[in-house]
Amino acid sequence: MSERIPPERFGLRPVAPAHVRELEGLLGMAAVLSGPDRLEAFASDETEKLRFPPDVAVLPSSAEEVAAVLRLAARELLPVVPRAAGTGLSGGALPVCGGIVLAVDRLDRIRAIDERDLVAEAEAGVVLADLQQAVEARGLFYPPDPASRETCRIGGNLAEDSAGPRSCKYGSTRRWVLGVEAVLADGSRLVAGGRSRKDATGYNLTQLLVGSEGTLAVITAATLRLIAKPKATLTAVLPFPTLAAAAGAVERIFVEGLDPAACELAERAALDAVARLEPLPPALAESAAMLVVELDGDDGDELLARAERLDALARSLGGGDALVADDAAGQRRLWQVRRRIGEAVKSLSVYKEADTVVPRSRLVELVEAARAAAARQGLTALLYGHAGDGNLHVNLLQRSRSARSRSSARSSAPSIRRASSTPARSFRTEPGPPRRRAQPAKSCTSRAMRSAMSRRGLSSGWRTIR
Numbered sequence: 394m395s396e397r398i399p400p401e402r403f404g405l406r407p408v409a410p411a412h413v414r415e416l417e418g419l420l421g422m423a424a425v426l427s428g429p430d431r432l433e434a435f436a437s438d439e440t441e442k443l444r445f446p447p448d449v450a451v452l453p454s455s456a457e458e459v460a461a462v463l464r465l466a467a468r469e470l471l472p473v474v475p476r477a478a479g480t481g482l483s484g485g486a487l488p489v490c491g492g493i494v495l496a497v498d499r500l501d502r503i504r505a506i507d508e509r510d511l512v513a514e515a516e517a518g519v520v521l522a523d524l525q526q527a528v529e530a531r532g533l534f535y536p537p538d539p540a541s542r543e544t545c546r547i548g549g550n551l552a553e554d555s556a557g558p559r560s561c562k563y564g565s566t567r568r569w570v571l572g573v574e575a576v577l578a579d580g581s582r583l584v585a586g587g588r589s590r591k592d593a594t595g596y597n598l599t600q601l602l603v604g605s606e607g608t609l610a611v612i613t614a615a616t617l618r619l620i621a622k623p624k625a626t627l628t629a630v631l632p633f634p635t636l637a638a639a640a641g642a643v644e645r646i647f648v649e650g651l652d653p654a655a656c657e658l659a660e661r662a663a664l665d666a667v668a669r670l671e672p673l674p675p676a677l678a679e680s681a682a683m684l685v686v687e688l689d690g691d692d693g694d695e696l697l698a699r700a701e702r703l704d705a706l707a708r709s710l711g712g713g714d715a716l717v718a719d720d721a722a723g724q725r726r727l728w729q730v731r732r733r734i735g736e737a738v739k740s741l742s743v744y745k746e747a748d749t750v751v752p753r754s755r756l757v758e759l760v761e762a763a764r765a766a767a768a769r770q771g772l773t774a775l776l777y778g779h780a781g782d783g784n785l786h787v788n789l790l791q792r793s794r795s796a797r798s799r800s801s802a803r804s805s806a807p808s809i810r811r812a813s814s815t816p817a818r819s820f821r822t823e824p825g826p827p828r829r830r831a832q833p834a835k836s837c838t839s840r841a842m843r844s845a846m847s848r849r850g851l852s853s854g855w856r857t858i859r
């Protein structure tokens with residue numbers, strides 16, 4: 394178990410048995426979980442090796458019940474951490490000072506899919522893949538596609554502003570949110586935005602809540618924008634002789650108007666890691682790096698013409714024969730290599746990941762800076778990720794599991810960020826609100842905003858209380 398931060402440090406108090414009884418009175422016994430066994434599932438998310446059991450977990454089934462929990466917490470100064478599916482990688486759902494975990498699992502209704510207004514209204518606990526399936530059954534499309542989509546929930550997606558391979562064309566979750574329903578830390582209800590496309594009155598509170606990681610309010614439902622589902626898709630895998638050539642091709646693909654729906658990069662070491670799990674396509678046997686590019690649209694012939702231009706571009710940069718598929722099974726096979734990289738890399742050796750973002754024009758510099766910074770610490774940097782968004786995961790591989798090796802992996806992660814941010818000037822790790830070391834004016838404004846909306850920071854995840 395990780396060491397709990399005393400809630401008193403933030404002017405908050407621990408949960409007492411009387412609070413648990415009051416919660417049971419408000420929500421019913423079945424919706425209030427206590428005791429170590431039942432709380433284990435709420436003690437961690439997908440952030441590495443951290444475990445903070447809460448004092449109690451609650452599963453409200455309506456916005457009214459969420460409001461009742463938050464009113465009690467505000468009155469008694471109890472810490473509250475909202476939780477959706479717990480797939481977050483940045484510790485936001487960890488109850489670091491105990492308190493109440495407010496899980497949105499039972500807010501799981503898709504209230505509407507409107508084919509005229511092209512919107513969906515979904516509660517915060519709806520699983521993303523379920524929403525996408527329901528929407529696609531009507532010929533519509535909700536593009537955000539974090540790799541965790543089979544399990545993560547709409548509330549967590551909004552709170553993290555989740556992105557995925559398709560965000561290079563369609564943007565992250567933020568771009569798809571027209572309105573939110575939320576409950577503030579004092580229990581008051583907030584409805585912002587809605588079905589209308591234009592909403593220029595007052596501050597844009599909808600977008601303020603997107604990406605706020607549970608620090609401002611508990612989101613209970615969202616109105617999401619939909620589009621018609623593209624009628625055709627095509628996937629191409631492009632092998633390259635060097636990592637720099639693959640990174641350099643990314644910028645050109647966009648500048649030449651090839652308009653990819655996804656553009657993912659992986660270098661040789663990542664491909665080798667996957668090869669330990671399953672055979673690679675022969676075209677990737679010798680290449681130093683690959684790009685996986687997805688094209689979409691309504692006209693299959695037009696996609697094939699674009700794929701030819703893609704192939705010509707890759708060849709002009711020294712690339713080999715492209716692998717192309719426009720049928721569902723073939724595309725699944727081509728994506729398989731990219732999809733298994735995360736799992737494959739994790740099994741390689743103990744590692745530390747620096748999640749980096751740069752403008753696309755600086756990808757080559759990022760690749761070179763990351764490799765140089767890792768080499769200085771005697772480590773290997775393995776790179777892959779959402780190159781179309783300029784977002785690469787730099788994985789630092791240790792040669793052994795010794796304490797010395799672990800510590801050099803830990804210490805070189807910041808140096809990779811520094812080294813890479815020098816040329817790129819824009820670098821961040823996990824998604825989320827500004828950190829302490831952000832510009833003072835920005836931190837001050839964020840703090841003021843938070844205290845205006847959540848007073849004592851009752852609706853608080855990891856970031857709120859750091």
Ligand SMILES: Cc1cc2nc3c(=O)[nH]c(=O)nc-3n(C[C@H](O)[C@H](O)[C@H](O)COP(=O)(O)OP(=O)(O)OC[C@H]3O[C@@H](n4cnc5c(N)ncnc54)[C@H](O)[C@@H]3O)c2cc1C
Pocket residue numbers: 438439474475476477478479480481482484485486497517538539540541544545546547548549550551552553554555556557558606607608610611612613824854
């Ligand atoms: C295998 C894997 C792949 C992933 N791939 C991607 C990816 O491609 N792109 C990407 O962006 N992320 C990715 N992630 C990270 C994560 O899945 C996403 O950020 C996801 O959106 C989190 O959703 P969740 O439902 O699990 O939220 P949780 O982890 O439960 O919560 C995340 C944050 O949201 C807050 N929160 C949750 N619900 C609410 C609510 N109702 N109101 C207010 N705040 C709330 C929590 O307090 C916490 O701060 C991945 C994670 C894994 C494990």
